[in-house]
Amino acid sequence: MATENPFSKFRQECTDVLEQALRKLLPEIKIEKLTFSKPSNPEFGQLASSLCFELAKKINQKPLSLAENLVKAMDKRGFHLIEKAAPAGAGYINFHIDYTKFSKLSIQSIRHLKDKYGFAKTDNPQRIIIEHTSVNPLHPIHIGQARNPMLGDSLARILESRGHVISRHYYIDDVGRQSSVVAYGYAALCKPAPDSKSDLFVGRIYTITSCLVEINRLKRALELSHAVPSEDIAKLNKELAEWVSIAAELKGKFPELFEKLLEQISKDANPEEEINRLNRAYEDGEPKAKKLIREVSELCLYGFRKTQERVGITYDSWDWESDFVWSSQVGDAMRNLKISPFVFSEGGVLEFDAEKVIRVLNLRPKLGLKEDHAVPPLTLVRADGTTLYTTRDIAYSLWKFNLADKVINVIGMEQSLAQLQLKIALYALGFEKEADNFVHFAYNLVTLPGYKMSSRRGHYITFDEVLDEAIERAFEEVSKRSPQLTEAEKRRIADFVGIGAVRYALVDVDASKPVVFTWDRVLNFETNSAPYVQYTHARACSILRKAAREPENPDYTLLIDKLERDLVLIISGFPDTFIEASEYLKPNLIADYVNALADKFNTFYNALPVIKAESQELSDARIALTQAIRIVLCNALNLIGVVAPEKM
RNA sequence: GGGCUCGUAGCCUAGCACGGAUUAAGGUGUCGGCCUUCGGAGCCGGAGAUCGUGGGUUCAAAUCCCACCGGGCCCGCCA
Numbered sequence: 001m002a003t004e005n006p007f008s009k010f011r012q013e014c015t016d017v018l019e020q021a022l023r024k025l026l027p028e029i030k031i032e033k034l035t036f037s038k039p040s041n042p043e044f045g046q047l048a049s050s051l052c053f054e055l056a057k058k059i060n061q062k063p064l065s066l067a068e069n070l071v072k073a074m075d076k077r078g079f080h081l082i083e084k085a086a087p088a089g090a091g092y093i094n095f096h097i098d099y100t101k102f103s104k105l106s107i108q109s110i111r112h113l114k115d116k117y118g119f120a121k122t123d124n125p126q127r128i129i130i131e132h133t134s135v136n137p138l139h140p141i142h143i144g145q146a147r148n149p150m151l152g153d154s155l156a157r158i159l160e161s162r163g164h165v166i167s168r169h170y171y172i173d174d175v176g177r178q179s180s181v182v183a184y185g186y187a188a189l190c191k192p193a194p195d196s197k198s199d200l201f202v203g204r205i206y207t208i209t210s211c212l213v214e215i216n217r218l219k220r221a222l223e224l225s226h227a228v229p230s231e232d233i234a235k236l237n238k239e240l241a242e243w244v245s246i247a248a249e250l251k252g253k254f255p256e257l258f259e260k261l262l263e264q265i266s267k268d269a270n271p272e273e274e275i276n277r278l279n280r281a282y283e284d285g286e287p288k289a290k291k292l293i294r295e296v297s298e299l300c301l302y303g304f305r306k307t308q309e310r311v312g313i314t315y316d317s318w319d320w321e322s323d324f325v326w327s328s329q330v331g332d333a334m335r336n337l338k339i340s341p342f343v344f345s346e347g348g349v350l351e352f353d354a355e356k357v358i359r360v361l362n363l364r365p366k367l368g369l370k371e372d373h374a375v376p377p378l379t380l381v382r383a384d385g386t387t388l389y390t391t392r393d394i395a396y397s398l399w400k401f402n403l404a405d406k407v408i409n410v411i412g413m414e415q416s417l418a419q420l421q422l423k424i425a426l427y428a429l430g431f432e433k434e435a436d437n438f439v440h441f442a443y444n445l446v447t448l449p450g451y452k453m454s455s456r457r458g459h460y461i462t463f464d465e466v467l468d469e470a471i472e473r474a475f476e477e478v479s480k481r482s483p484q485l486t487e488a489e490k491r492r493i494a495d496f497v498g499i500g501a502v503r504y505a506l507v508d509v510d511a512s513k514p515v516v517f518t519w520d521r522v523l524n525f526e527t528n529s530a531p532y533v534q535y536t537h538a539r540a541c542s543i544l545r546k547a548a549r550e551p552e553n554p555d556y557t558l559l560i561d562k563l564e565r566d567l568v569l570i571i572s573g574f575p576d577t578f579i580e581a582s583e584y585l586k587p588n589l590i591a592d593y594v595n596a597l598a599d600k601f602n603t604f605y606n607a608l609p610v611i612k613a614e615s616q617e618l619s620d621a622r623i624a625l626t627q628a629i630r631i632v633l634c635n636a637l638n639l640i641g642v643v644a645p646e647k648m
Numbered sequence: 649g650g651g652c653u654c655g656u657a658g659c660c661u662a663g664c665a666c667g668g669a670u671u672a673a674g675g676u677g678u679c680g681g682c683c684u685u686c687g688g689a690g691c692c693g694g695a696g697a698u699c700g701u702g703g704g705u706u707c708a709a710a711u712c713c714c715a716c717c718g719g720g721c722c723c724g725c726c727a
């Protein structure tokens with residue numbers, strides 16, 4: 001008698017009983033769907049209906065007397081997991097759960113389903129592509145970008161457990177001008193072998209090259225600027241001064257590399273022109289340009305893979321933006337858009353009229369846009385015939401929909417407008433179903449207090465640095481608490497504790513809220529952190545190890561303490577939380593849930609003996625409860641990619 | 649200027665999609681306790697909140713609607 005979702009059994013029973021009473025008492029009233037809420041006070045039961053407040057007006061009766069009548073009309077033979085139903089307050093109907101039966105059902109179900117428990121399967125399994133991370137291959141992944149893979153990977157784990165077929169995609173943006181900048185610098189240095197982690201190495205080349213090229217450009221602009229107004233000159237001078245100070249900073253940090261690049265780049269009369277030429281050559285698929293840019297991009301991506309391996313993240317597909325340019329796909333999408341009534345030409349530039357699509361296809365309600373929310377047009381093709389980022393993304397999205405029913409893009413909310421325009425473009429092309437299933441999972445930025453992160457300027461804290469620091473701090477913590485362990489054991493533990501802490505900290509906050517990065521926040525080892533939950537899991541394991549027996553004869557009716565009952569309720573509700581997290585794409589719910597469960601278990605641990613309980617039957621019941629809790633902690637941690645250790 | 653988004657104790661966060669109970673939930677910090685019990689990365693208790701402001705809808709608003717205020721972001725032939 002195992003059930004996938006114990007608490008929903010109880011809810012279903014409440015629904016059945018209340019529906020039956022309604023049919024009997026008020027046959028003329030039709031209710032679409034009964035909903036229940038969890039009472040604020042546990043003395044009011046485990047589920048409550050506020051139905052009578054709504055019905056009261058309609059049938060001109062007081063809510064409370066209606067509640068009383070409904071309870072009287074209930075068929076008590078339908079009570080299995082319900083202990084009693086009672087009218088309460090000004091007109092609630094409270095349902096009290098029968099713990100003697102429910103504890104047994106829940107604990108046994110969990111122990112039976114083990115690592116499958118909680119992962120209620122969807123009725124509508126889909127093929128879903130989750131595109132996440134997609135950091136440009138120009139510099140290491142920094143902490144501001146690291147929230148993306150943490151969220152994306154957790155979403156992937158959650159939706160996969162829900163029964164969907166998930167494919168994790170990384171979109172490599174190698175077509176932009178920036179890629180040509182770094183490739184230009186790399187070539188100027190004669191393609192050196194990295195002297196450090198390859199993405200860090202590429203990042204240095206990128207920052208210095210970009211800075212030198214920028215200074216060169218501004219100087220030339222100033223030389224040619226006799227005719228322009230003086231405020232423009234002032235502006236150029238200000239910009240130049242800024243870049244010169246960045247150059248000084250970079251020269252101080254990387255003197256050798258800086259000098260070499262300066263020497264080489266100075267040989268070019270116009271480096272900017274060289275870069276633009278390289279960019280065009282790459283888009284045209286010229287073999288030499290292809291080889292060069294792919295080489296430097298691969299170098300950087302190699303570093304990304306190393307970083308993601310550390311945190312247990314992998315991808316199923318690495319998609320090169322350039323492949324879509326070189327093949328006919330971007331061109332095809334363009335041609336189809338061009339013949340639609342939504343594209344117009346202005347000064348030799350192709351513009352996409354998103355607003356017109358919305359009007360003609362009446363998309364405003366569907367997209368949830370207000371009446372006065374005007375969506376600006378999107379430039380598709382430059383005057384020189386080359387395409388823009390979002391344009392190429394249209395072709396890429398169509399390609400993704402060849403492989404999947406649904407596409408979820410984990411992309412910062414600063415790109416909300418571009419993502420919206422992209423979605424509208426899919427409607428314009430007639431891909432209505434696809435557009436409906438195109439989801440921009442937007443997340444807010446990670447900022448550093450009093451510090452403006454800028455990859456162009458080389459101002460960032462890399463994700464690797466954060467991981468290193470987290471592991472180092474975890475190592476100190478382990479050494480302090482478990483001095484008896486060997487160095488190797490301490491290292492192993494520090495690794496999953498430090499990394500768990502970072503993963504947890506970056507999914508724990510609602511994705512739409514901004515996160516201010518502080519070391520204290522990310523490297524928290526106390527309550528409401530991965531280490532806290534990991535510790536709790538290890539503690540549960542420790543009890544089970546010490547007990548050294550399977551609970552042969554548990555008597556669940558002995559679990560009468562409020563703490564035990566609360567724990568049963570929490571673990572029986574895990575499938576509900578899991579379903580909510582997957583349906584509404586809210587991985588933070590899992591983090592909150594697992595922390596709340598750990599909290600309650602620690603209180604229980606402190607208050608009631610498991611192994612040395614008064615009787616063998618009670619001890620067995622508590623061992624079984626501890627087993628069930630351990631399973632749920634582990635399953636929940638897995639969803640956010642945090643290791644559940646047996647010892648730490 | 650237009651749009652999007654966030655605003656809940658000193659600080660960080662949950663609750664808002666789906667409005668409900670004379671106590672708005674945690675954490676951190678602060679003050680005070682718990683080393684006789686299964687791992688103290690723990691547990692218990694105290695103090696700490698005009699839920700940004702003002703209206704409105706409702707029997708009922710942190711939650712829905714409107715206006716305003718404050719922070720962030722976007723409105724490029726950048727990505």
